[in-house]
Every structure is written in structure tokens, then in C-alpha cells.
Amino acid sequence: MKKRIIPMILTVLLWAGMYYYYLPPLNIHSHDSWMFIITILVMGIIINFWTIFRVVFLDRTSPERAANKKVIKKLLLVPVALALFYVGGTLLSSPILRASSYNKLLAVESSDFAADIHEVDYNKIPILDSTSAAKLAEREMGSMVDMVSQYEVSAYFNQINYQNKPVRVTPLRYGDLIKWLTNRNTGIPAYIQIDMTSQNVDLVKLEQGIRYSPFEHFGRNLYRYLRFRYPNAMIRSTNFEIDENGVPYWICSVEDKTIGLFGGTDIKGAIVVNATTGEHSYYDIADVPRWIDKVYDANLLIEQYDYYGTLKKGYINSIFGQRECLQSTEGYNYIALDDDVWVYTGVTSIGGDESNVGFVLMNSRTKETKYYQISGAKEISAMSSAEGQIQHLGYTATFPILLNIAKEPTYFLSLKDGAGLVKKYAMVNIQKYQIVATGDTVAECEKVYRNLMAGNGISNVNTDKAAKVSGVISMMKDIVTEGNSYYYLMLEGSNELFEVEVKNYLGILKKQVGDTVSLEYVAESSGVNVVIGLE
Structure with a gap:
């Protein structure tokens, strides 16, 4: 026995x-x-x-x-x-037998680019990707002598909107098992917050440490803590976020299967856990608080869009005929719109097409999806074009984000050195991707970009901000910057300074002090008026 x-x-x-x-x-x-x-x-x-x-x-x-x-x-x-x-x-449960059901997982609405995406606000452009953010965080951590011996920077770099600004946040983690044993009573004392527009890094210390996280063991380990309270929940992803008061939370997306036994992966809700106290609540997807930015992960949203784009006419057509089949391009990024975080990716036809037919924005909290039919360069092509402009420096481009500049859909990219730090910026016109501008600052890059568009006959550039003036030239100086020649003018009876890029307005070479000139210009915040028309 x-x-x-x-x-x-x-x-x-x-x-x-x-x-x-x-x-x-x-x-x-x-x-x-x-x-x-x-x-x-x-x-x-x-x-x-x-x-x-x-x-x-x-x-x-x-x-x-x-x-x-x-x-x-x-x-x-x-x-x-x-x-x-x-x-x-x-x-x-597979798409082979249930293609129609997979195609309906995502509702896609066609929309207008200029109406939905407003003119760029440079205080809200995220210029850092997760790799660059991690580099800055490691540098900041290295300067904190009292913490660096016990804690490390974790890999949970989540992009959120915090107080109407794009930031990345990540908690610290215990250095090893021994350091967990010696510090577990107080928990993890801080998290790192990185401003993605200014690159400022703040180590935010907490009055009460983070006691529930994936870095804990036994009952305080986040996954074990949730499993014994939500035994049936299929937790797909775990994101670190902070509310508008800076209180840290874990946002745990709860997965659902909507097609057969295992198919049609979707999100039905989220478990929100206070990282310091362990208080937790489950919300259905329609009731998730607005301060939460990410419930749907980018990979799931892109997967659902690919089902939508490829299975319109059935599974067999997606493999052989491929009529009207569209798919996402090779990457994605995040855009902040109306205090929400949206996943951006391009859309291209199946069959090795080297250009995009449009792009989609997908809300990370609600799954709302908008399609914009704008043909142009693929993101990878834009990255290569930007790198080609400064190939002598050997910088690499980040995956672009989408901006509206003078009602023109524009790729914006950060250019990083070998250490992963952002050194320059680039803008590439999506539809006329030979228009590529670079600059040491975002404002400088935009100025060069607007001038290039004006020089290439894009008529709507700056027209809403443009003014005209005529007068006699009282001062005229030429300057070469980054290989480009500029003339700076002043007119009689005025202290205004006007900038003319020579390659766009060769007529300036025929002018001299005492000549009469008519200028169309845009006033920049730097005090210089950029000329966009010359007679």
C-alpha cells in the first residue's frame, strides 16, 4: 500500500x-x-x-x-x-476556417489626415525611442551613488501621456537576490521618468516603496499575486504607468478568445494594481479609466489590422490571388493625440511594394482605428534617406513618427550616434520623399524642411502664417551653414531680419544694397523672418 x-x-x-x-x-x-x-x-x-x-x-x-x-x-x-x-x-479556431471572423476583429474607419492630426507642437514631439531612453536612464542611475549599489533600471520603458506630455516611465528593480532580501521590507524606492521632448531624466522617489512587481518573489510577485486573486484571467501584457499624481500602477491586460477555442485574441478588460499598496480592481474594456494609456499592446493591434487587411476576400485569396490585400509595414511607433497614445504604422500592398498606400492610427486604450489613404515612401526608405543626408557622421535613424507640417504628412526621425544618444533630427515628406531636411534642433530642422517644401513648389507651406513686405535693401550679408548658403537682409525703415536660402531663391544673387525687393515670409520664434517668396 x-x-x-x-x-x-x-x-x-x-x-x-x-x-x-x-x-x-x-x-x-x-x-x-x-x-x-x-x-x-x-x-x-x-x-x-x-x-x-x-x-x-x-x-x-x-x-x-x-x-x-x-x-x-x-x-x-x-x-x-x-x-x-x-x-x-x-x-x-484558425484563420484557415474562420477568415471572415478574423477579418471582423478590428473596425477600421477611413479618416482625414489634416482634420485629425493637427499642426505639430514641438513641446509634444517624442524624440526618444526605448533604446535611447534606456541609455539616459542608465546614466542617471549611475549618478545616484546611494541607489546604484542596490538597484538597477528595469526594462519596463512604457510611453504614456503624463500631464499632457509624452514621457517614458520605468521602475527600478533589485540588483540581485541578496539585495532583494535586504531591501524587500521597504520595497523599490523610486521610478525613473524621462521627458521625451526635452530628454530630461528624473528619479522620482516614493514615500512608500513599490512592493508589488515582477521583480518580487513569493506572494508579492505581481504575477503570483494576481493569479491567486484572478485564477481564470489570461493576462496578456503588463505595463507600468503612473496616474496624474505620479502614483505608480501596473496595468495588466486581460486577454479573451473570441473565435472558437483558441482564436480571435482580443482584450476584454484590465486589472489595475497599485504598485505600492497592492490594491487592485478589474475594469471591463469600456470602463478603463482615461488616465490609463495602454491596454492593447502594439503587436496585438497590428496583428488584428493584418487580419483585416489580408482576409477581406478569404484565406485562399490571402495566400494565392492576394486581390485587395493590405498589410502593415516593418515597424511601428507611438503618437500622442488628445491625451491618448496611438500606435502608428504604415500600410502597404502585399507583393513586395516599395511604397505605402496609407497608414493607420490605433488607440492603445480603446482600439479605435483610423485609416488615412496617403501614398508615399515606406518608413524604412525614409530612414535610409535621412541617414544618407548625414552618412559622413554614421548616425542611425529611429523608426519615424507621423507629423502634420503645413498640412503635409511628414516623417519625423531622430538620428542617434554610436552610443545611442540623439544628436540630430530629420524630416522627410511622405509623398515627395526626395525632400529631406536635417537639423541640430527640431526647430532648425523644421525651418529647413519648410524651405525645401517651398522650393519644391508645395504651395500650402506656411500660407496660413505668411506675410508680405516690400522695400529697399539697406543691409545684405551672406553666411554658409552646414554647406547651405543664406542671405540675411534688412529693409530701410525696419529692424526686421529676413533669411533667404540661396538654392531655393537664386534671384537673390542679382540683388544688392539699394535695390527694391518684395518678400513673402514667415516669422519664426527666433526673431528671424524666413523668406518663402521673392520678387
Whole structure:
């Protein structure tokens, strides 16, 4: 009897330990749950193998042998039956058989670019990607002598809108297991906040430390803490955010399967956990608080758009005919609009097309999706064009974000040196991607870009801000900046300074002091009037 009980006890203990470690959701729609159940059954068979073998093959004198043998054979069929059911459920949930349902996962609305995306505000342009943010955070952490020996910067660099500005935030993490043991009573004392427009880095110290996080162990580990309170929840992603008062939270997206057993991945709600107190609440997707910026992760949104774009005419067409099939391009970025964070990606036709047919914006909190039909350069092409402008410096371009400059859809890119720090900026016109401007500051880059557009006959550039003046030239000086020649003029009776880029207005070469000139210009915040028309 003992020979049977001991393996059974070991089996139960092993199952409990595996559940405590792997934390699968108790949900029939979860792949992890099915894999866990099949695994523990196989492990149970291995541990009890000798008992099973003895009952089936060796114990020929027991009167219960025949009955036990039938029971054991039926039990051995359970993992096989589960595996077959899993495979069948996977097939019946796949796009091969359910293309129409997958196509309807995402509702896409065609919209107007100029109406939705307002003229650029340079105080809200995020110029850092996650890699550059991490570099700045590491530098800041290195200067904090009292913390750097105990804590490290974590990898949870989440972009949010905080007090109407784009920032990236990430908590610190314990340096190692020993440092966790010595500091766990107080928790993690701070998080890092990076202003993505100014590149300022702040280490925000907390009155009460972060006690619930993925960096904790045992009961305070975030995933274990949630699993024992939400045993059925399929948690897809975990984001670190702060509310408008700077209080840290974990936003845990709860996944749902809407097509068959395993298909149609979507988000049905979010579990919001106060990182310091552990207080938690579940919100359905329609009730998620507005201060939360990210519930849908970018990969899920892009996956759903690709289903929408490729499965309009069925699965077979998406593989062979590919009529009217569209797909997202090779990357994405984030845009802040109306205090929400939107995922941006380009849209191209299937078949190796080197240009975009449009782009989409997808709200990370609500999944609202807008499509803009604007053909032009792919993001990768824009990155190559920007790098080509300063190839002698060897800088690399970040994946672009989308801006509205003079009602022109424009790629904006940061250019990074070998250390991953932003050194320059570039703007590339999406529709006329030969127009590429670079500058040491965003304002300088924009000035060069507007001049280039004006020189290439884009008539709507600056027309809403332009003014005209005529007069006699009283002063005229030429200056060369970054290989470009400029003339600076003053007119009689005025202290205004006018800037003319020579390559765009060659007529300036025929002018001299005392000549009469008519100028169309835009006043810049620097006090210089940029000429966009010359007679």
C-alpha cells in the first residue's frame, strides 16, 4: 500500500509546485492551461510508472487485476484524448476556417489626415525611442551613488501621456537576490521618468516603496499575486504607468478568445494594481479609466489590422490571388493625440511594394482605428534617406513618427550616434520623399524642411502664417551653414531680419544694397523672418 501512496503524494506535491511556479490560468481558452494539464498528467504517469506497470503486467494473482487494468488503460488515454481535442480546437479556431471572423476583429474607419492630426507642437514631439531612453536612464542611475549599489533600471520603458506630455516611465528593480532580501521590507524606492521632448531624466522617489512587481518573489510577485486573486484571467501584457499624481500602477491586460477555442485574441478588460499598496480592481474594456494609456499592446493591434487587411476576400485569396490585400509595414511607433497614445504604422500592398498606400492610427486604450489613404515612401526608405543626408557622421535613424507640417504628412526621425544618444533630427515628406531636411534642433530642422517644401513648389507651406513686405535693401550679408548658403537682409525703415536660402531663391544673387525687393515670409520664434517668396 505504501508503495502506491508515496508516488501519489509525490505526484500531488509536484503538481502543486509546478502550478505555483508556472501560474497557468484556469481557463479552457488558454494554450498555457492545456499545455500545463497535459504536462502534469504525463509527469504523473512517469512518477507512477512502476505502480502502473506492476498492476498491468506483474500482479497476475490480484482478484481486482482485470478491473484495475481497465481503469488504468482509460486513464492513460486521457492525455491522448486531451492532445487530440487541443489539436482539433486549434484547427477549428484558425484563420484557415474562420477568415471572415478574423477579418471582423478590428473596425477600421477611413479618416482625414489634416482634420485629425493637427499642426505639430514641438513641446509634444517624442524624440526618444526605448533604446535611447534606456541609455539616459542608465546614466542617471549611475549618478545616484546611494541607489546604484542596490538597484538597477528595469526594462519596463512604457510611453504614456503624463500631464499632457509624452514621457517614458520605468521602475527600478533589485540588483540581485541578496539585495532583494535586504531591501524587500521597504520595497523599490523610486521610478525613473524621462521627458521625451526635452530628454530630461528624473528619479522620482516614493514615500512608500513599490512592493508589488515582477521583480518580487513569493506572494508579492505581481504575477503570483494576481493569479491567486484572478485564477481564470489570461493576462496578456503588463505595463507600468503612473496616474496624474505620479502614483505608480501596473496595468495588466486581460486577454479573451473570441473565435472558437483558441482564436480571435482580443482584450476584454484590465486589472489595475497599485504598485505600492497592492490594491487592485478589474475594469471591463469600456470602463478603463482615461488616465490609463495602454491596454492593447502594439503587436496585438497590428496583428488584428493584418487580419483585416489580408482576409477581406478569404484565406485562399490571402495566400494565392492576394486581390485587395493590405498589410502593415516593418515597424511601428507611438503618437500622442488628445491625451491618448496611438500606435502608428504604415500600410502597404502585399507583393513586395516599395511604397505605402496609407497608414493607420490605433488607440492603445480603446482600439479605435483610423485609416488615412496617403501614398508615399515606406518608413524604412525614409530612414535610409535621412541617414544618407548625414552618412559622413554614421548616425542611425529611429523608426519615424507621423507629423502634420503645413498640412503635409511628414516623417519625423531622430538620428542617434554610436552610443545611442540623439544628436540630430530629420524630416522627410511622405509623398515627395526626395525632400529631406536635417537639423541640430527640431526647430532648425523644421525651418529647413519648410524651405525645401517651398522650393519644391508645395504651395500650402506656411500660407496660413505668411506675410508680405516690400522695400529697399539697406543691409545684405551672406553666411554658409552646414554647406547651405543664406542671405540675411534688412529693409530701410525696419529692424526686421529676413533669411533667404540661396538654392531655393537664386534671384537673390542679382540683388544688392539699394535695390527694391518684395518678400513673402514667415516669422519664426527666433526673431528671424524666413523668406518663402521673392520678387
